[in-house]
Every structure is written in C-alpha cells, then in structure tokens.
Amino acid sequence: MAESAQVPTLVYLVTGGCGFLGEHIVRMLLEREPRLRELRVFDLHLSPWLEELQTGPVQVTAIQGDVTQAHQVTAAVAGSHVVIHTAGLVDVFGKASPKTIHQVNVQGTQNVIEACIRTGTQFLIYTSSMEVVGPNVKGHPFYRGNEDTPYEAVHRHPYPCSKALAEQLVLEANGRKVNGGLPLVTCALRPTGIYGEGHQIMRDFYNQGLRFGGRLFRAIPASVEHGRVYVGNVAWMHVLVARELEQRAALMGGQVYFCYDKSPYKSYEDFNMEFLGPCGLRLIGTHPLLPYWLLVLLATLNALLQWLLRPLVLYTPLLNPYTLAMANTTFTVSTNKAQRHFGYKPLFSWEESKARTILWVQTLEGSAR
Numbered sequence: 001m002a003e004s005a006q007v008p009t010l011v012y013l014v015t016g017g018c019g020f021l022g023e024h025i026v027r028m029l030l031e032r033e034p035r036l037r038e039l040r041v042f043d044l045h046l047s048p049w050l051e052e053l054q055t056g057p058v059q060v061t062a063i064q065g066d067v068t069q070a071h072q073v074t075a076a077v078a079g080s081h082v083v084i085h086t087a088g089l090v091d092v093f094g095k096a097s098p099k100t101i102h103q104v105n106v107q108g109t110q111n112v113i114e115a116c117i118r119t120g121t122q123f124l125i126y127t128s129s130m131e132v133v134g135p136n137v138k139g140h141p142f143y144r145g146n147e148d149t150p151y152e153a154v155h156r157h158p159y160p161c162s163k164a165l166a167e168q169l170v171l172e173a174n175g176r177k178v179n180g181g182l183p184l185v186t187c188a189l190r191p192t193g194i195y196g197e198g199h200q201i202m203r204d205f206y207n208q209g210l211r212f213g214g215r216l217f218r219a220i221p222a223s224v225e226h227g228r229v230y231v232g233n234v235a236w237m238h239v240l241v242a243r244e245l246e247q248r249a250a251l252m253g254g255q256v257y258f259c260y261d262k263s264p265y266k267s268y269e270d271f272n273m274e275f276l277g278p279c280g281l282r283l284i285g286t287h288p289l290l291p292y293w294l295l296v297l298l299a300t301l302n303a304l305l306q307w308l309l310r311p312l313v314l315y316t317p318l319l320n321p322y323t324l325a326m327a328n329t330t331f332t333v334s335t336n337k338a339q340r341h342f343g344y345k346p347l348f349s350w351e352e353s354k355a356r357t358i359l360w361v362q363t364l365e366g367s368a369r
C-alpha cells in the first residue's frame with residue numbers, strides 16, 4: 001500500500017458504513033485520511049445522508065449489499081487497499097434469530113476474509129466487541145482489565161458467540177497469502193459500550209423516560225461499573241489502525257485492541273444519566289427500586305411474552321434475562337495497548353464527548369430542553 005503522501009491514491013471499504021459506528025467512521029475518514037481517493041460504503045440499508053458526501057473531493061461509492069452474499073462482498077472488496085468490517089447484527093433483544101445472527105456476523109465475516117484473499121486486499125480491520133471477553137455466563141466481574149487479563153470467556157447468547165467466532169476467524173486469517181502472494185494483515189478492535197450521536201439504545205432509554213413523565217427507575221446498583229467509550233474515539237481508533245497497519249504489520253497483525261477513552265467508570269444507568277439528566281430526565285432511586293429476584297422474574301416474563309407474541313408482533317423490551325445479567329456485572333477496561341502499539345490517544349475528551357452527546361439527545365423529538 002506504499003504510496004506518495006501528496007496524491008490521494010487509496011481505496012477504503014467500510015462495511016456497515018451506514019450504521020451508528022459506521023457513519024462516524026465514514027465521516028472521520030473523509031475528514032482525516034488525506035490519502036483517500038475512493039471511499040466505498042457497503043451496507044444492507046443505504047442512508048440518505050450518503051448523498052451529501054458525494055460532492056467532495058473523495059469519490060464516495062455507495063454499495064447496497066449483503067455480507068452474507070459472498071459474490072456481493074467480493075465485488076465490493078475488489079481493488080480496495082483497506083477493508084474496515086463493521087457490518088453486523090447487534091442484537092441482544094431477540095429481534096433476529098440465532099441463525100440469522102450467525103449468518104451475518106460469522107459467515108459474513110468469513111465472506112469478507114475470503115474476498116480479501118481472492119482479490120488481493122492486504123489490510124482488514126474488524127470491529128469486534130468487549131463481549132468477546134465478557135461478561136461471561138457465570139457473571140464474573142472484569143474490573144479494569146486489559147487485553148492480557150485472564151478471564152473465562154464463556155458465552156451462550158448468540159450475539160457474543162458470533163462476535164467471538166468472527167474475531168477468531170479474522171485473527172487466524174492474519175498472514176494468509178492474498179492473491180498476488182503478499183500476506184493478509186488483520187486486527188480486531190474491541191469497543192466497550194459505545195455511546196454518542198445516533199446511539200439507538202440511548203434513544204430508547206430517552207423515549208422510555210418520556211413515557212414515564214421524565215422518570216427512569218434504577219434497576220442496577222450504582223456500584224456496578226460498565227465500560228463505555230465515545231463513538232468518535234472508536235471511529236478515530238479505526239482510522240488510525242487503518243493508517244498504521246502497513247508500517248507496523250509485524251507488531252499489529254493478528255492483535256486485538258480494546259477501544260477506550262477517558263469516559264468515566266459508572267453503572268450503565270448512571271452513565272446514561274450524564275446525557276439524559278441535562279435533557280430533563282431523572283433517575284429515581286439511589287438503590288435499585290426492586291429486589292434482584294423480582295427483576296429476574298420480570299425479565300423472564302418479558303422473554304416468555306416475546307416467545308408467545310412472536311407469531312403476532314416482535315416484542316423486544318430493554319429488560320430481558322441477558323441484558324439484566326449484562327447490566328448487573330461489572331465490566332470495565334483499563335489499558336494503553338493501542339497507544340503503545342500505534343500511538344492512539346482519544347481524539348475527544350470526556351467533556352467534548354459528553355457535550356456532543358447531550359446536543360444530540362436535545363435534537364431528539366420531545367426533548368424537554
């Protein structure tokens with residue numbers, strides 16, 4: 001991929017480029033990657049905002065496609081220098097079947113890998129997830145751990161299982177010969193809970209609060225820390241890895257990196273209130289309002305209702321046995337591996353990340369402020 005710094009010559013492909021994280025990666029690349037000649041945005045659902053990006057100096061190519069269709073992936077990858085694979089089904093609410101989650105997240109990733117091999121694309125960055133590690137099915141806490149912290153990564157839920165399998169495929173593909181004989185260089189980035197402009201779950205919490213007269217009810221102890229990272233910093237880490245992967249292939253190839261920044265360690269609900277509070281919502285209770293056993297019962301009833309109603313309507317509440325267990329298990333990271341390996345530093349401070357997210361919440365319909 002060696003190229004002259006002056007003339008934009010590179011072709012990047014972002015799968016899932018119209019998603020929450022994907023959009024930030026696409027916009028960040030256009031703002032901060034001067035070597036770009038063409039940016040291909042591959043997604044099952046193309047967004048209208050793509051049109052506004054097609055008037056700039058970089059050729060933005062919108063490709064409507066499905067990562068489960070190998071031929072579509074190969075056509076999109078052919079001729080690209082770097083692939084950022086962020087497309088996936090992010091579902092812990094029972095919206096998609098386990099089979100579909102596997103098809104998209106695992107088979108889709110295998111299709112991306114094989115497309116790189118077949119077409120000679122050398123650099124592949126995969127958006128993995130903290131969930132590849134945990135929280136595990138035993139509810140073991142992961143307290144300010146890093147990429148080398150021992151932890152029993154045991155999962156049963158289709159989503160974390162699919163992310164773990166996909167990540168393994170990507171890392172194992174590192175070093176395989178691509179068409180033309182050069183080695184494929186891969187790495188995986190593991191964001192914790194991403195927040196920021198466009199976060200659907202934050203939108204869901206906000207709407208739930210509006211439905212209850214501006215109130216949200218504490219379900220999780222404030223002492224349970226959940227790692228969060230601002231979407232702009234996750235996007236920046238992807239851009240940086242894509243830039244450094246060639247020069248530092250021996251060090252970075254086949255590696256995993258947690259995505260992190262200076263976002264504070266808080267419970268999931270308290271962290272959300274950093275943004276929802278200034279927009280008029282209140283979190284009721286300094287302790288969980290209901291005993292844990294009752295929350296488990298309610299979560300189980302939600303899962304039963306989802307199963308009973310499935311032939312008629314898709315019932316996908318925030319509270320289910322998996323989300324309750326997740327929220328109730330400490331999982332935070334403290335690492336500097338990305339800084340040591342490729343000079344990553346968060347682009348956005350906590351204050352900037354918070355301000356940007358609050359501004360976005362305030363634009364949501366019904367915002368009190």
Ligand SMILES: NC(=O)c1ccc[n+]([C@@H]2O[C@H](COP(=O)([O-])OP(=O)(O)OC[C@H]3O[C@@H](n4cnc5c(N)ncnc54)[C@H](O)[C@@H]3O)[C@@H](O)[C@H]2O)c1
Nearest residue numbers: 016018019020021043044066067086087088129191193194
């Ligand atoms: N949101 C988080 O907190 C978080 C945390 C860690 C990792 N991740 C990972 O980041 C990636 C992006 O997550 P997100 O939160 O932006 O989700 P998202 O649902 O907003 O974006 C995913 C994108 O992938 C596209 N997509 C889905 N199925 C596809 C298919 N078959 N073919 C092509 N495109 C398809 C969707 O249309 C969507 O635009 C995922 O791989 C997810 O596992 C997300």
Ligand SMILES: CC(C)[C@@H](O)CC[C@@H](C)[C@H]1CC[C@H]2[C@@H]3[C@H](O)C=C4C[C@@H](O)CC[C@]4(C)[C@H]3CC[C@]12C
Nearest residue numbers: 090092129131193219220268318319323324326327
């Ligand atoms: C209803 C209450 C119990 C409420 O507190 C539930 C919160 C719950 C919806 C979230 C708690 C932890 C979240 C997950 C975490 O941030 C990491 C994730 C990994 C990422 O790859 C996808 C999103 C997610 C699974 C995220 C989803 C929402 C939570 C489960």
